[in-house]
Amino acid sequence: MTTKTKAKQFDCVEMMHAGGRAVQEATKDMTTEEKVAFWAAQTKKNREQQAERRKRAGVSGENIQLPWDKS
Numbered sequence: 859m860t861t862k863t864k865a866k867q868f869d870c871v872e873m874m875h876a877g878g879r880a881v882q883e884a885t886k887d888m889t890t891e892e893k894v895a896f897w898a899a900q901t902k903k904n905r906e907q908q909a910e911r912r913k914r915a916g917v918s919g920e921n922i923q924l925p926w927d928k929s
Contacts (some may be wrong), residue, residue, distance in 0.1 A: 884896070
């Protein structure tokens with residue numbers, strides 16, 4: 859019996875590792891304060907993107923309360 863192997867079109871683990879390497883490279887020379895500002899800016903950007911996607915999908919997202927979002 860022979861086993862057919864299929865070439866991966868998408869490798870989630872490699873994507874996560876590449877993302878980690880990109881963040882490490884972007885923040886390697888930053889002070890703690892600069893890293894905090896970096897992550898605050900990234901969070902703001904991501905929330906804006908989520909809001910835009912919800913708007914396009916017709917979902918309000920108003921009732922979504924995340925455990926870490928106490929605002």
